[in-house]
Amino acid sequence: MKEKLTSLEEAARLVKDGYLLGLTSSLENAPMAFLRELVRLGSKNLRVAALTGGSLNVDLLIGAGAVAEYEACHHSLGGYGPAPNFQRALRGGSLKMKDNT
Amino acid sequence: MSDQVTICTPEELMAVIISREVRDFETIGVGAASPIPAAGCILAEQLQAPHITLIILGSKEYYPFPAGSSELHFLAQRGDLDLFFLSGIQMDRHGNINLHVLGDYHSPQMRLPGAYGSAMLYYMAHRVILFRTEHSRRTFVEKVDFVTAAGSTPESVYREGGPTLVVTPKAVLGWDSAHKGWALEAVHPGSTVEEVQENTGFPLEISSSFKITPPPTERELSVLRTVVRQKLEHIYPEFAQTKIRPD
Numbered sequence: 001m002k003e004k005l006t007s008l009e010e011a012a013r014l015v016k017d018g019y020l021l022g023l024t025s026s027l028e029n030a031p032m033a034f035l036r037e038l039v040r041l042g043s044k045n046l047r048v049a050a051l052t053g054g055s056l057n058v059d060l061l062i063g064a065g066a067v068a069e070y071e072a073c074h075h076s077l078g079g080y081g082p083a084p085n086f087q088r089a090l091r092g093g094s095l096k097m098k099d100n101t
Numbered sequence: 102m103s104d105q106v107t108i109c110t111p112e113e114l115m116a117v118i119i120s121r122e123v124r125d126f127e128t129i130g131v132g133a134a135s136p137i138p139a140a141g142c143i144l145a146e147q148l149q150a151p152h153i154t155l156i157i158l159g160s161k162e163y164y165p166f167p168a169g170s171s172e173l174h175f176l177a178q179r180g181d182l183d184l185f186f187l188s189g190i191q192m193d194r195h196g197n198i199n200l201h202v203l204g205d206y207h208s209p210q211m212r213l214p215g216a217y218g219s220a221m222l223y224y225m226a227h228r229v230i231l232f233r234t235e236h237s238r239r240t241f242v243e244k245v246d247f248v249t250a251a252g253s254t255p256e257s258v259y260r261e262g263g264p265t266l267v268v269t270p271k272a273v274l275g276w277d278s279a280h281k282g283w284a285l286e287a288v289h290p291g292s293t294v295e296e297v298q299e300n301t302g303f304p305l306e307i308s309s310s311f312k313i314t315p316p317p318t319e320r321e322l323s324v325l326r327t328v329v330r331q332k333l334e335h336i337y338p339e340f341a342q343t344k345i346r347p348d
Contacts, residue, residue: 052170053217076214083214090212099201101220 012037018068020047023057025074030057039064050075059083062095071098109317111270112344113325114289115232116140117317118268119186122230125150127183130173130226131157133217136333136340137232137268138186139163143329144321160336174218177225180261185226187219188233191245194282194303196252196264198223198231199245206247216249223250227262236269238302253281272297275308284308290316323348 015021015038024030035057038046043061045068050058053074061067063085077083089095109117119141123129127150131139139157146153156173157163166172176182189198190213200219204210223229233240254260267274267283275286284306288297290313298305317325326348333341 053215072215074215074217082212087212090209093208099215101216101218 008033008037009041012041012043015043015046017043017045018047020049023048023050023054025050025052025054025072027056030055032057032060035060038066044068047071054086055083059085062086062089065094067095069096069098071100073100109322110344110346111234112137112140112340113322113346114314114317115234115268115270116144116325116329116345117321118273118314119230119232120144120148120321122266123150123153123184126152128154128176128181129156129184130177130182130222131155131163131186132173132219132222133158133170135186135188135232136337136344137234138230139336140325140329140333140340140345143332144325147324147328148321157336162332162335170218174221177222180225180227182222182226184228184230185222186230186232187223187250188231189245189249191240191242192231192233192267193242193245193252195244196276196281196283197245197248198250198252199247200249201247203246220250223252223263224254225261228265229263230265231267233267233269236271236297236300238300241301241303243303252276271300273314274305275310277306277308280306282306285311287312287314289314 012034038061043066046061046066047069048058048061048067050072053072055077058070058075075083075086090097115137119138123142123145129142131142142155146155155163156165158170158173187198189200190203191199200213200216202209202212252264264276271289271292272285273287274283277284285294285297286308288294326346330341330345333345
């Protein structure tokens with residue numbers, strides 16, 4: 001039988017520059033170790049669509065400069081307030097935001 | 102009269118005003134970061150509206166669905182939501198609200214979390230009450246920097262509901278659908294028409310039903326500070342402890 005298990009690093013390497021990632025809206029089921037691995041690999045130009053919005057998960061990627069384009073209806077750290085990396089990236093013009101309702 | 106004002110916090114006053122707007126048997130949604138409407142609706146359920154179906158995001162007691170916010174949105178999309186509450190960093194004379202940016206959208210001075218479904222809810226809930234704890238010219242502007250949710254729609258576009266009232270610590274503005282704008286509906290004890298106009302960035306007509314807000318009754322305040330406060334502690338603990346006084 002074909003081995004289906006792989007290392008986190010190898011799994012993260014499957015994500016290429018320019019890929020579109022679908023992520024959950026907050027820390028519920030957020031694959032944080034996987035996202036950190038993407039950052040370690042120096043991923044760039046990712047597109048992210050968050051359902052319904054994003055939180056610490058997407059903010060980590062944005063802070064690492066990995067996200068070029070982001071679609072969501074909402075982005076914040078929830079009870080912890082506004083998301084700093086998102087704020088900074090939009091002010092600096094390095095992130096293309098696609099707001100949906 | 103001024104004694105009446107100091108007996109409650111601005112948040113308590115706004116919750117009481119909201120509670121009076123709730124009609125029995127309504128299906129009501131309370132979204133994220135809305136402790137004042139949550140308090141107002143729970144108060145209404147305890148007083149004059151015991152048969153409401155109340156859905157509060159983030160609550161165990163008042164959330165009849167498994168998880169997430171989608172069921173609440175679906176309910177509104179089916180046209181089954183009677184009352185909903187929205188806020189915004191800016192609100193303008195045409196009923197538009199802004200939850201996105203201050204300044205230019207493409208290079209904002211300040212970026213906010215975003216719409217979170219509010220554009221649809223503003224169209225689909227039968228009545229929407231806006232609330233804001235800051236009544237100032239930077240909140241109530243002639244024109245919002247970005248229209249997150251539009252106050253009015255061209256005649257040819259189907260719209261289930263829309264703006265009804267704005268509740269602030271100073272006043273209540275009422276939606277005038279004929280003129281597609283706000284009129285001054287009530288001023289709270291301790292505030293004046295002049296003060297409200299001074300702090301509003303567009304001219305306000307005085308509504309024909311204008312009145313001074315009747316201050317909270319002893320019963321309203323006592324239920325708010327006991328049963329409602331206790332229930333609210335499970336949803337908004339900090340708000341319940343700091344903004345609603347212990348009885």
